[in-house]
Amino acid sequence: xxxxxxxxxxxxPPTDVENLKRxxxxxxxxxxxxxxxxQELDLSKEAFIFNETVxxxxxxxxxEWSTHPKAKYRLVGIVxxxxxxxAVMINYTHFExxxxxxxxxxxxxxxxxxxxxxxxxxxxxxxxxxxCFVNCHLAAHVEEVERRNQDYNDINTKINFKRHPxxxxxxxxxxxxxxxxxxxxxxxxHEVKKHIAMGDxxxxxxxxxxxxxxxxxxxxxxxxxxxxxxQPTYKYDVNSDRYDSSEKARAPAWTDRIFFKGKGIYQxxxxxxxxxxxxxxxxxxALFRSEIGIVNREKYRRIHEDLLKSMDKLENEFLPQVxxxxxxxxxxxxxxxxxxxxxxxxxxxxxxxxxxxxxxxxDEKSYCKEWLRITPFCGRINPGEKSDIRLEINLEQALQSxxxxxxxxxxxxxxxxxxxxxxxxxxxxTMSVSTLCRCPVPILNLTPEQLKHAENGQSxxxxxxxxxxxxxxxxxxxxxxxxxxxxxxxxxxxEMKKIRECLDSGTxxxxxxxxxxxxxSLLIFLSFTKDPVVPYHLHKRCxxxxxxxxxxxxxxxxxxxxxxxxxxxxxxxxxxxxxYSVDNGLDCHGLSIIFGDILMRTPxxxxxxxxCRKKTRFIEQFLTNDLSDLIxxxxx
Amino acid sequence: MENMATRTQTAQRPNGxxxxxxxxxxxxxxxxxxxxxxxxxxxxxxxxxxxxxxxTIGAAFLTQTVCLDDTTVKFEIWDTAGQERYHxxxxxxxxxAQAAIVVYDITNQDTFGRxxxxxxxxxxxxxxxxxxxLAGNKQDLANKRMVxxxxxxxxxxxxxxxxxxxxxxxxxNVNDIFLAIAKKLPRNEQASGASASGQGRRLAExxxxxxxxxSCCK
Numbered sequence: 105x106x107x108x109x110x111x112x113x114x115x116x117p118p119t120d121v122e123n124l125k126r127x128x129x130x131x132x133x134x135x136x137x138x139x140x141x142x143q144e145l146d147l148s149k150e151a152f153i154f155n156e157t158v159x160x161x162x163x164x165x166x167x168e169w170s171t172h173p174k175a176k177y178r179l180v181g182i183v184x185x186x187x188x189x190x191a192v193m194i195n196y197t198h199f200e201x202x203x204x205x206x207x208x209x210x211x212x213x214x215x216x217x218x219x220x221x222x223x224x225x226x227x228x229x230x231x232x233x234x235x236c237f238v239n240c241h242l243a244a245h246v247e248e249v250e251r252r253n254q255d256y257n258d259i260n261t262k263i264n265f266k267r268h269p270x271x272x273x274x275x276x277x278x279x280x281x282x283x284x285x286x287x288x289x290x291x292x293x294h295e296v297k298k299h300i301a302m303g304d305x306x307x308x309x310x311x312x313x314x315x316x317x318x319x320x321x322x323x324x325x326x327x328x329x330x331x332x333x334x335q336p337t338y339k340y341d342v343n344s345d346r347y348d349s350s351e352k353a354r355a356p357a358w359t360d361r362i363f364f365k366g367k368g369i370y371q372x373x374x375x376x377x378x379x380x381x382x383x384x385x386x387x388x389x390a391l392f393r394s395e396i397g398i399v400n401r402e403k404y405r406r407i408h409e410d411l412l413k414s415m416d417k418l419e420n421e422f423l424p425q426v427x428x429x430x431x432x433x434x435x436x437x438x439x440x441x442x443x444x445x446x447x448x449x450x451x452x453x454x455x456x457x458x459x460x461x462x463x464x465x466x467d468e469k470s471y472c473k474e475w476l477r478i479t480p481f482c483g484r485i486n487p488g489e490k491s492d493i494r495l496e497i498n499l500e501q502a503l504q505s506x507x508x509x510x511x512x513x514x515x516x517x518x519x520x521x522x523x524x525x526x527x528x529x530x531x532x533x534t535m536s537v538s539t540l541c542r543c544p545v546p547i548l549n550l551t552p553e554q555l556k557h558a559e560n561g562q563s564x565x566x567x568x569x570x571x572x573x574x575x576x577x578x579x580x581x582x583x584x585x586x587x588x589x590x591x592x593x594x595x596x597x598x599e600m601k602k603i604r605e606c607l608d609s610g611t612x613x614x615x616x617x618x619x620x621x622x623x624x625s626l627l628i629f630l631s632f633t634k635d636p637v638v639p640y641h642l643h644k645r646c647x648x649x650x651x652x653x654x655x656x657x658x659x660x661x662x663x664x665x666x667x668x669x670x671x672x673x674x675x676x677x678x679x680x681x682x683x684y685s686v687d688n689g690l691d692c693h694g695l696s697i698i699f700g701d702i703l704m705r706t707p708x709x710x711x712x713x714x715x716c717r718k719k720t721r722f723i724e725q726f727l728t729n730d731l732s733d734l735i736x737x738x739x740x
Numbered sequence: 741m742e743n744m745a746t747r748t749q750t751a752q753r754p755n756g757x758x759x760x761x762x763x764x765x766x767x768x769x770x771x772x773x774x775x776x777x778x779x780x781x782x783x784x785x786x787x788x789x790x791x792x793x794x795x796t797i798g799a800a801f802l803t804q805t806v807c808l809d810d811t812t813v814k815f816e817i818w819d820t821a822g823q824e825r826y827h828x829x830x831x832x833x834x835x836x837a838q839a840a841i842v843v844y845d846i847t848n849q850d851t852f853g854r855x856x857x858x859x860x861x862x863x864x865x866x867x868x869x870x871x872x873x874l875a876g877n878k879q880d881l882a883n884k885r886m887v888x889x890x891x892x893x894x895x896x897x898x899x900x901x902x903x904x905x906x907x908x909x910x911x912x913n914v915n916d917i918f919l920a921i922a923k924k925l926p927r928n929e930q931a932s933g934a935s936a937s938g939q940g941r942r943l944a945e946x947x948x949x950x951x952x953x954x955s956c957c958k
Contacts, residue, residue: 405807412805412812420785420802431797466831509829512798520798521826 105394106135109239109281109360110380110387113342114147114187116159117166118382124170127377127387134172135391137180137230138193141239143283144220144383145187152186152220160184164191181226183207188282190239192226204229206265212243212255223259223282227275232397236275238263240282246355249313252285256323277366277394280327283385284361286314288336293355297347300335300356308336312358327363330374330390337376337386345378360388368395424517425454426485435497435526438506440533440604441628443498448522450493450512452485459484459515460491473508475499476524497526502534502634530555532572532607536634537666540570546610568669572607575615576626577677584619585680586687591698595621600628630674630702637670637703639663643719646704650721653729660734671703672734675726682727696723762812763927767918768834770858771843772851773822776877779908780843781819784918789909796821799833806915806922813922815839834862839871839921844892846876846905847884852892859899871924873902873917880907 106128118124128138146157164182171177177193180202184190188209194202204227211222223240240259243251263272272278288296289311299307309315309332318324336356339348348354362374373391380387429449438444452458461482462471472478477496485491497506510522532540532547542558542565543550550558557563567574584590599621606615607625616622630637638646642659649655660668678695685691700719769777778800779793785804800819805812818833820826834840840862844855855874862872874896876887889905896903902920906913 408812409807412807416785416803416805423801465829509826511829511832518798518801519832521821521829523825 105137105139105279105392106130106389107139107141107237107279107281107362107364107392108387108389109141109143109283109362111143111241111283111338111360111383111385112163113144113383113385114159115382117163118380121166121170123377123379124166127380127389128167128170129172130373130375130389130391131172134175134195136195136198137235138167138171138177138191139226139237139279139281140167140191140193141224141237141281142189143187143239143241145184145189147187147220155184155186157184157187160189163189167191167193180228181205181207183209183224183226185209185211185222185224186220188220188222188224188239188241190224190226190237192228192237194230198230201231202228204234204267206267208263208265210259210262212258221255223255223263225259225263225265225272227265227269230396232399233277233395234269234275236269236272236278238272238278238280238282240280240284242283242285244285246287246289249286249317252313253317253322256284275366276397277369278327278364279392280324280363280365281361281388283359284314285359286312286317287357287359288355289313289316291355293347293353296336296355305332305335309358314358314361324363327365328369328371329361329363330371332358332374334374334376334388337388339384340381340386342384343381345381348384360385362388362390364390364392370394422456423454424456424458424514425452426458426460426514426520427451427453428512428520428522431521432523433495433525435506435524437529438497438499438526439529440499440531440632442601443496444526445494445496447492447494449490450485451490452487455487457484457486458517461513461515463511463513463519465509465511472510472524473506475501475503475506476508478510495524497524499528500534500632502530503528504530530608531604532570533604533629533632534634535570537570537637537670538565538664539634540572541565541567541666543571546571546608548609565666569666569673570670573626573629573670573673575607576603576622576629577673579615579622580619580626581677581680584623584688585684587619587623588687588689590619590623590681590688590690591627591695593620595624600625627698627702630699631705635667636705637667637674639667640706643704643706646722647715647718650718650725653725656722656725657734671726672731674699674703675723676731676735678727679731692724692727693720696720696727699723761810761927762814763925764814764816765838765922765925766818766836767815767839767841767921768818768820768837769841769843770820770830770834770862771822772845772848772854773824775822775843775845775848775851776908777822777841777843778819780841780875780877780906780914781817783908783911783914785817787911789911795823797823797826799829804918806919808919808922811927813925813927815918815922830861831865834866834870837866837870838925839873840866841873841875841917841921842901843875843877844887845878846887846892847878847881849886852876852887856895859901863899869926871902871921872899873904873921875913875917876903876905877908879905879912880909 142163145163146159151157175195178196178199180192180194182191206227207225209222209224213221221241221243223238225236225238227236242255260272264270269275288308291308291311296308336358338357338359339354340346341349347356370393371390372393376386376388378386433446433448435444435446450460462478464471471481475497479494483491505528506526508524510524512520512522530547538561539558542563544566595618599616599618603616603621603625642662645659649659663671681688681690682692697720700723704719769781771777773795778796779789781802782788785802796819798821802817803814804817805814820830820833842855842858844851859872862870874892876892893903902924904913904917906917908914
């Protein structure tokens with residue numbers, strides 16, 4: 105790497121580039137990289153204010169003409185702040201291995217921006233090594249040591265390439281060059297010149313401000329510099345090798361320096377070049393043998409793959425794992441409103457805690473069917489532990505069988521499927537009024553053929569209301585007209601079950617001993633008929649008509665015949681019940697609330713409050729008015 | 741330990757690595773039951789083979805990474821249950837998948853027919869640029885072959901599917917078919933950061949499937 109720095113004092117490049125060539129060609133073999141920094145490239149006001157200059161192109165062209173003849177170079181990056189310019193070029197054969205090029209600059213002049221002082225930097229990556237070149241021009245004058253220190257530190261900390269590596273210090277190799285402007289302390293011009301003439305550079309170097317500040321740890325921490333075997337590079341009379349002969353007679357100094365920091369950098373050369381005389385500074389350059397890290401692709405790939413493999417292995421080993429004692433849960437034949445439960449055991453057989461939950465399938469709205477309840481439906485199981493999950497089924501619909509597939513998802517891992525199934529025993533509860541009115545025998549005694557014909561309405565209507573409904577109401581007529589709290593006390597499950605079995609299988613026995621159980625069965629029967637007794641599509645009109653019995657009657661005529669029968673039959677019965685209200689304590693409003701909610705039930709079973717009142721009112725109309733003319737019509 | 745299991749990954753690269761990027765893809769295996777889907781995965785991921793592989797009741801999940809020239813492809817593999825009664829659940833797994841391997845058994849003509857219906861279903865309902873590979877498994881039983889190689893090859897050509905006969909038992913073409921898929925997958929997306937941690941990976945719950953196809957971390 106050829107690193108050069110030159111304060112060109114605002115001069116244009118020499119028309120004869122011979123000396124420039126000699127400066128840039130200091131070895132037989134061409135350098136791989138040129139990093140050339142200029143200061144005071146342009147001293148004009150325009151450059152200072154607008155940061156524009158023709159010098160940049162002129163000098164760049166001169167450089168391109170003058171690089172080593174045995175190689176061709178391509179520009180990696182160029183950056184300029186007023187007169188401080190840095191260009192990095194690379195032998196084009198290496199260009200394809202350059203990446204991540206970035207530049208930045210920091211002004212340290214007025215407002216920390218404008219100004220001819222500051223630093224510029226180029227950063228890039230060559231193969232696997234990150235390099236940073238910094239060119240700076242620090243504050244002038246002998247006494248401005250602190251100012252120079254500050255400039256240096258500003259540049260060192262503020263340069264930001266806005267990607268990785270961001271800061272100067274983050275690079276593998278850093279080359280710092282520039283007009284550092286540190287002078288010689290405590291020796292006057294005369295003494296310095298005398299020592300130079302004697303070839304005694306060491307004495308002067310002891311008084312070099314830069315070396316002193318560096319030693320004090322103020323600047324360039326960790327940087328190294330080659331031995332200085334060349335005489336001070338500042339300040340000369342232009343076009344001569346004579347030190348400043350003007351009135352000011354400034355003491356000569358090593359203002360122009362090159363430092364480096366990083367592993368594998370070996371300096372080959374550090375010199376000034378006297379033949380370039382157009383400036384009051386002499387150019388300085390260094391030559392480095394620098395080790396660049398090249399990735400062994402084959403080896404890298406192998407290690408990379410091995411690493412990925414072991415990561416895969418780990419990852420797969422640490423996936424959540426469980427076993428389930430049964431993925432096929434079969435229930436006994438399920439009967440209407442007779443819940444059954446079974447437990448499955450989920451055991452964590454993996455190495456990590458498992459968070460499980462049942463998840464929805466495709467577009468279904470719940471993780472299980474409405475007849476199933478899963479507790480818990482989500483939870484955590486620690487390694488080696490087990491968890492019981494209860495599956496509970498309850499049949500309240502007319503289904504032939506229950507079938508569901510549950511998806512048990514392990515967070516961050518696999519899914520398990522659990523099949524739940526049960527056969528259903530049919531019941532008169534959940535059947536439609538139309539079907540029941542066509543059944544010649546109790547529901548369980550029907551042949552499949554008979555059932556099919558009854559269900560699709562092909563067979564004859566045999567009863568004006570379902571036989572089962574008649575049995576329930578008949579019982580209440582006979583045994584319960586004077587029973588108190590009839591629709592309010594709930595009955596025992598066993599009694600309810602017995603009634604259902606009687607109705608489904610047909611029996612000549614008394615269907616129950618308990619009026620309460622029969623009353624509740626009546627409510628349940630009406631609650632679970634396949635469709636509500638008052639057809640759902642008429643609910644809105646019923647609600648609107650609820651204040652006028654005449655209108656209510658009109659709507660009633662729109663019912664299907666059998667539903668109309670059921671409705672009137674129930675209302676008649678309730679009217680008869682109310683005749684005994686002194687004994688049974690029932691009142692019209694209370695009954696209307698209960699039956700309004702059931703006879704006009706909505707599919708979702710949650711009616712808005714105001715509608716409830718109007719439904720009650722609708723039923724009330726039929727409990728308080730004379731229904732005999734309606735019955736007459738019916739008989740026709 | 742938990743962290744490892746949740747797979748929240750960020751692609752870390754060494755300084756200037758040769759490997760460009762890591763792409764993560766969801767791959768689903770479909771096919772009749774007992775054609776060897778789980779065996780193919782087990783061979784590919786763990787290099788193992790069990791003569792009596794248990795029937796998969798659910799959707800097994802494993803990951804495996806393969807390296808291509810400049811890319812690392814990480815497969816998230818969903819190995820689905822083949823039994824017909826679970827058919828309706830398959831969309832949960834192929835929805836949002838960037839790749840699918842439809843497997844049949846070369847000794848059983850019915851499974852080849854079933855494979856064709858899977859391909860049709862994928863073409864109709866999976867994401868339009870899904871990469872589909874057809875695998876004629878159990879090549880080690882070629883003497884009992886019922887599906888001719890040419891027949892399957894022609895079918896694959898007509899439908900622009902990748903096709904190989906494989907053997908999970910002998911490992912023939914197992915890595916190859918996954919590699920071939922990896923090569924065919926688009927790798928130009930540069931989605932933001934690491935994708936998929938546990939939940940992000942799955943497409944059920946409320947996710948309408950509007951997920952970017954394949955996510956690459958640069």
